[in-house]
Amino acid sequence: MRTRRTTLTLAAAGVLLLAAACGSPGSGGGDDGGGTSSASAGLSTCEPVAGDQLVVLTDDKGLQNADNVIPAVNAQAATDDPDLVPLLDSVSESLDTSKLIALNKAVDIDRQTAADAAAAYIQDEGLEASDPTAGSGKDVTIGAANFSESSTLAELYAQVLRSAGYTVNVQTIGNRETYLPALQSGEITVVPEYAATLAEFLNTKVNGDGASPVASSDTTETVAALTALGQDAGLTFGAPSDAQDQNAFAVTQEFADEHDVATLSELAETCGGLILAGPPECPERPFCEPGLTDTYGMDITEFQSYDFGLIGDAVRQGKATIGLVLSSDGSLAS
Known part of the structure; x- marks a missing residue:
């Protein structure tokens, strides 16, 4: 995966106001993997599902800005x-x-x-x-x-x-x-x-x-x-295209099929105990972990920190449930 626009998407001037704070694998704490339910949300814990293909969940509440x-x-x-x-x-x-x-x-x-x-x-x-x-x-x-x-x-x-x-x-x-x-x-x-x-x-x-x-x-x-x-x-x-290169959140296609989720709202309403993979600054960025919890009420019980280029692989390998990606990344091609 490319790291071509992390400074543009995660640190857009005037929008992302908080300074980066380093996270570490597991820094969100939470579920120990035994997983029958999420105590904080009362939802069934949805374990990560490994798979080769990532699918971006629709940002149906408009967390991300329109980077057309x-x-x-x-x-x-x-x-x-x-x-x-x-x-x-x-x-x-x-x-x-x-x-x-x-x-x-x-x-x-x-x-x-x-x-x-x-x-x-x-x-x-x-x-x-x-x-x-x-x-x-x-x-x-x-x-x-x-x-x-x-x-x-x-x-x-x-x-x-x-x-x-x-x-x-x-x-x-x-x-x-x-x-x-x-x-x-x-x-x-x-x-x-x-x-x-x-x-x-x-x-x-x-x-x-x-x-x-x-x-x-x-x-x-x-x-x-x-x-x-x-x-x-x-x-x-000129005219804006419909193409957007912006922050997005992806799960494996296998996970999406198993839990019948296509949007971030559906994931938040269906699953608790989520493991989020993102760059080290994600826990402090309003368009990353705080946005998922504040805008969507998502139950994230563990955060795993990765270099940006390794996030997609962490999700594919079943180490994390959901990960921050770029919406136009070539690896998302089916």
């Missing part, structure tokens, strides 16, 4: 070139989380290059531009953050624009603190972004670290807040 993939564009470039954003929007309109998972699997697990995975996707989705001359004589620089999903998304944008006749350069620039000033200045033209994370990044830059969050689980509201903040930052945005 969205093209962020230099505002002046978008004004000067009315063909640019509609071409980027064609990527957004085609993309959902399951397709993003498949793209990440192609690159991170099947070891295709980002360019090859993007080319196959564009062909399968029929995303080649209808007018191959719309961008003739126009140069575009697309920035990518330094993790593979961002590189793949940048290649999607680049290849669609090239099919319209643009001359496109893709640059891997690093983290948001590095590439955002370049996007604002026009040194780069477009960057694939994440709605909630960027909204909170801009929010704290404008209003300070203690600013009230503007992102939520509602995509429309989050993008509206992002758009307003972008206006003063020299940014505009």
Whole structure:
């Protein structure tokens, strides 16, 4: 599993306010594994069930913010070139989380290059531009953050624009603190972004670290807040895709089938004595263990701390009932 966005998802500026606190395997205490019932919840203890396939449980109460993939564009470039954003929007309109998972699997697990995975996707989705001359004589620089999903998304944008006749350069620039000033200045033209994370990044830059969050689980509201903040930052945005890369919680498919659960609410209502696997800071993060207990009333009796890349394996091996994952991780592909 990749660790590409743990700093973006677990430490989104202005949203996750508590400092990280180290956990340790079993730091949540609780059930000793004998397990007939959960004393705190009065629910039957559901032991972990090992299995090869993970399934994300639906966040039906909106614990996580709407981190939809969205093209962020230099505002002046978008004004000067009315063909640019509609071409980027064609990527957004085609993309959902399951397709993003498949793209990440192609690159991170099947070891295709980002360019090859993007080319196959564009062909399968029929995303080649209808007018191959719309961008003739126009140069575009697309920035990518330094993790593979961002590189793949940048290649999607680049290849669609090239099919319209643009001359496109893709640059891997690093983290948001590095590439955002370049996007604002026009040194780069477009960057694939994440709605909630960027909204909170801009929010704290404008209003300070203690600013009230503007992102939520509602995509429309989050993008509206992002758009307003972008206006003063020299940014505009294309359409948000249905694809989201955000914190999510997964169980094995075998566990979900055995207990007939598909949502976090159903898990909380069905099972007690849950063992949660997560990164060391999870017990202090409002989008991690506290969110599960406060928002869902989930009965977590044991927390196990793992490096992010090992959480999924802990759940697959039956060491934990449920684990924190990224919703677009390629290993979630069925």
